[in-house]
Amino acid sequence: MPKFYLTTPIYYVNDVPHIGHAYTTILADVIKRYKQQRGYRVLFLTGTDEHGQKIEKSANKQGLTPKQLADSMVERFKQLWQTLNIEYDHFIRTTDEVHIKGVQKIFSKVKEKGDIYLGEYAGHYCISCENFIPESIEETADGKRTCPDCGRPTDNRVKEKCYFFRLSAYGDRLLKFYEENPEFVTPRSRMNEVVSFVKMGLRDLSVTRSTVKWGVPVPGDPQQTIYVWFDALSNYITAIDYLNEGKRFTTYWPADLHIMAKDILKYHAVYWPAFLMAAGLPLPKKELIHGWWLKDEKKISKSSGNVLDPHILLKHFNPDAIRYFLMREASIGADGNFSHEGFINRVNTDLTNDWANLVSRTTGMIEKYFANSFNQPAVYTYKEEEIRGRFGTLEKTALDCFDQYQFNRGLEAIFEYINYLNRYIVEAQPWNLAKEEANQPRLAGVLKTLTRAILSVNALLAPILTDTAAKVRTIFNAPGQDLGWHDLPEVFSILPGMQLFPRVDSKVFFTEVPQEDAAQQAGAAAPQGDAAQQAGAAADAAFSLPTIPDAANVIEIEDFKKVQMVVARVLEAEKVEKADKLLKLKIDTGDGTRTLVAGIALFYKPEDLVGRKIIIVKNLKPAKLRGILSEGMILAASDANNRPYVPILPDDTPVGAILK
RNA sequence: GGCGGCGUAGCUCAGUCGGUAGAGCAGACGGCUCAUAUCCGUUAUGUCGGGGGUUCAAUUCCCUCCGCCGCUACCA
Numbered sequence: 001m002p003k004f005y006l007t008t009p010i011y012y013v014n015d016v017p018h019i020g021h022a023y024t025t026i027l028a029d030v031i032k033r034y035k036q037q038r039g040y041r042v043l044f045l046t047g048t049d050e051h052g053q054k055i056e057k058s059a060n061k062q063g064l065t066p067k068q069l070a071d072s073m074v075e076r077f078k079q080l081w082q083t084l085n086i087e088y089d090h091f092i093r094t095t096d097e098v099h100i101k102g103v104q105k106i107f108s109k110v111k112e113k114g115d116i117y118l119g120e121y122a123g124h125y126c127i128s129c130e131n132f133i134p135e136s137i138e139e140t141a142d143g144k145r146t147c148p149d150c151g152r153p154t155d156n157r158v159k160e161k162c163y164f165f166r167l168s169a170y171g172d173r174l175l176k177f178y179e180e181n182p183e184f185v186t187p188r189s190r191m192n193e194v195v196s197f198v199k200m201g202l203r204d205l206s207v208t209r210s211t212v213k214w215g216v217p218v219p220g221d222p223q224q225t226i227y228v229w230f231d232a233l234s235n236y237i238t239a240i241d242y243l244n245e246g247k248r249f250t251t252y253w254p255a256d257l258h259i260m261a262k263d264i265l266k267y268h269a270v271y272w273p274a275f276l277m278a279a280g281l282p283l284p285k286k287e288l289i290h291g292w293w294l295k296d297e298k299k300i301s302k303s304s305g306n307v308l309d310p311h312i313l314l315k316h317f318n319p320d321a322i323r324y325f326l327m328r329e330a331s332i333g334a335d336g337n338f339s340h341e342g343f344i345n346r347v348n349t350d351l352t353n354d355w356a357n358l359v360s361r362t363t364g365m366i367e368k369y370f371a372n373s374f375n376q377p378a379v380y381t382y383k384e385e386e387i388r389g390r391f392g393t394l395e396k397t398a399l400d401c402f403d404q405y406q407f408n409r410g411l412e413a414i415f416e417y418i419n420y421l422n423r424y425i426v427e428a429q430p431w432n433l434a435k436e437e438a439n440q441p442r443l444a445g446v447l448k449t450l451t452r453a454i455l456s457v458n459a460l461l462a463p464i465l466t467d468t469a470a471k472v473r474t475i476f477n478a479p480g481q482d483l484g485w486h487d488l489p490e491v492f493s494i495l496p497g498m499q500l501f502p503r504v505d506s507k508v509f510f511t512e513v514p515q516e517d518a519a520q521q522a523g524a525a526a527p528q529g530d531a532a533q534q535a536g537a538a539a540d541a542a543f544s545l546p547t548i549p550d551a552a553n554v555i556e557i558e559d560f561k562k563v564q565m566v567v568a569r570v571l572e573a574e575k576v577e578k579a580d581k582l583l584k585l586k587i588d589t590g591d592g593t594r595t596l597v598a599g600i601a602l603f604y605k606p607e608d609l610v611g612r613k614i615i616i617v618k619n620l621k622p623a624k625l626r627g628i629l630s631e632g633m634i635l636a637a638s639d640a641n642n643r644p645y646v647p648i649l650p651d652d653t654p655v656g657a658i659l660k
Numbered sequence: 661g662g663c664g665g666c667g668u669a670g671c672u673c674a675g676u677c678g679g680u681a682g683a684g685c686a687g688a689c690g691g692c693u694c695a696u697a698u699c700c701g702u703u704a705u706g707u708c709g710g711g712g713g714u715u716c717a718a719u720u721c722c723c724u725c726c727g728c729c730g731c732u733a734c735c736a
Binding site for chain 1: 663664665671672674683684685686691692693694695696698699700701730731732734735736
């Protein structure tokens with residue numbers, strides 16, 4: 001029996017589970033069930049990433065230990081997976097002993113080899129993103145930098161000893177590997193991104209932190225903590241007992257499939273293979289990269305407040321509806337769009353009208369015309385042969401699609417066949433056959449053929465529609481979900497009267513669900529929510545930009561006075577060549593003119609600003625941008641997407657006036 | 661700015677290795693009654709993003725422009 005080892009990323013416990021987590025995990029579950037049907041012994045791994053400063057901070061804020069915070073979030077994830085009928089085989093937590101020791105083992109191994117060395121890193125560190133800010137981003141006057149990922153100013157300048165991974169030594173080997181395994185990353189467009197990233201040159205990667213305590217300690221140097229990606233990525237091997245290199249490890253590694261969203265591609269397709277090469281371990285066979293779910297065409301994010309909570313959907317739908325919609329509507333690689341309208345439409349049309357109704361009308365007739373059981377001979381015609389033949393074609397198409405993880409296409413083909421069966425009923429007109437006793441065998445032939453076709457299709461749908469498929473098997477008294485054309489015993493009976501898939505009332509759906517969604521987003525649900533939910537909300541709050549300064553952020557008036565802000569008039573403005581976002585401004589500050597570069601070109605045209613009175617920070621240390629010396633900073637408000645809004649003062653504001 | 665991708669019916673998308681295009685949904689009309697007011701049939705609409713080129717012929721190839729998306733650089 002061939003093995004198949006597949007993984008989802010481990011989810012960061014600072015996040016409440018959302019539709020994106022659900023999608024990745026459902027996709028993995030569908031693949032697991034499908035592979036099992038195809039005769040693989042599958043190991044399906046998921047889990048949680050629980051380390052890092054962010055967790056430490058969140059936990060402190062709530063008076064919890066990081067582990068307690070993680071525990072509550074883990075429960076939340078596990079509950080959701082259960083509700084969605086996710087059958088993972090193992091749930092790894094980065095706080096598991098076997099993981100911690102396993103990470104230390106890889107670390108030591110790579111260090112022995114000389115690919116981890118002690119160095120010193122001085123740089124700005126974004127706690128929120130757990131990333132150093134690149135050197136290329138220059139400092140502001142107060143010695144801060146803005147994190148390019150989240151736009152937040154960095155808290156602190158970190159200068160520390162830390163261990164580096166010699167990533168720079170792996171560029172050529174990685175490129176060679178990609179060349180020899182062009183299918184390593186799917187879809188191909190993502191593979192291209194990886195290749196071009198590596199071709200630009202790789203820098204060594206710092207893999208430990210002395211400033212972070214909540215994590216895996218470096219063996220032999222407990223001052224240092226192994227940090228994010230080295231820790232997190234290792235879960236794929238520590239979970240299967242890399243520590244002892246036990247049977248599970250030798251059986252299942254290398255992984256057959258890592259599944260993830262596009263935002264963590266680089267780590268999985270560049271860092272992870274390099275780590276493994278350094279540790280002398282085989283590389284995973286394939287990485288499947290999917291897009292993000294958009295809600296009503298907009299990116300889902302906490303800052304824009306449109307997080308899609310799977311729990312709300314699950315209150316109104318059975319899990320199959322969600323599983324089906326997500327598999328049917330997204331093509332791997334592209335972003336999927338989640339709209340309530342699209343969801344209800346897809347579910348009601350396909351699942352209720354087409355599939356459930358096909359089963360319902362078939363069982364209805366068997367009940368009505370044969371009192372639920374067959375024990376008489378049946379007559380078949382060429383038409384029934386055709387139905388069987390077309391199922392063969394369908395199955396081949398569907399399995400081909402599934403093998404390439406194109407579930408949307410496979411499902412499309414399956415539903416085409418379901419429609420064909422609905423048409424067959426109209427053509428055969430069983431209700432007319434039923435009118436004459438002489439037609440009984442023919443009628444039996446039609447209904448038996450329908451039963452066989454339904455059971456055959458049901459097996460194809462089973463990996464996706466788990467509960468529904470089980471219901472169909474119960475109705476027709478047919479256990480087993482093997483692929484292929486299903487046979488029937490000479491004599492058999494069915495168990496009708498079960499509603500396969502309830503139709504969703506769109507009125508209820510359109511009023512109740514958006515309300516709950518909105519309530520959730522407004523945080524109104526928090527008071528009666530469980531501890532984990534509050535933990536999640538608190539964690540969110542801790543990392544959104546504060547609107548009211550908390551005690552730690554209060555400054556003295558003296559601090560404020562250090563910043564000299566004055567009114568300036570824009571004399572000239574032009575776009576900086578070879579830079580999308582930069583405008584070069586020549587301004588009059590009352591006591592002379594100076595040049596200033598501002599990253600607002602996406603939203604402001606030069607002519608929007610010429611002649612206008614704006615506010616600038618006058619005593620900012622000059623910085624070179626694209627070769628132009630910028631002597632000061634224009635003041636602009638910035639929204640969650642970093643879109644700038646430049647305050648324009650009244651025309652009669654005197655140039656050089658001081659803001660205080 | 662560099663690299664890559666995309667732009668096809670109201671919506672979501674398929675397709676054309678060059679001979680003016682389709683599937684589902686939504687819409688209109690009709691039919692059936694076994695079925696969860698379900699199902700079946702018929703049906704509309706498109707300068708296939710704009711412009712230019714190659715060709716007997718382009719939506720399909722080439723160039724260019726516009727718009728959108730991804731990676732990347734830039735955001736004092």
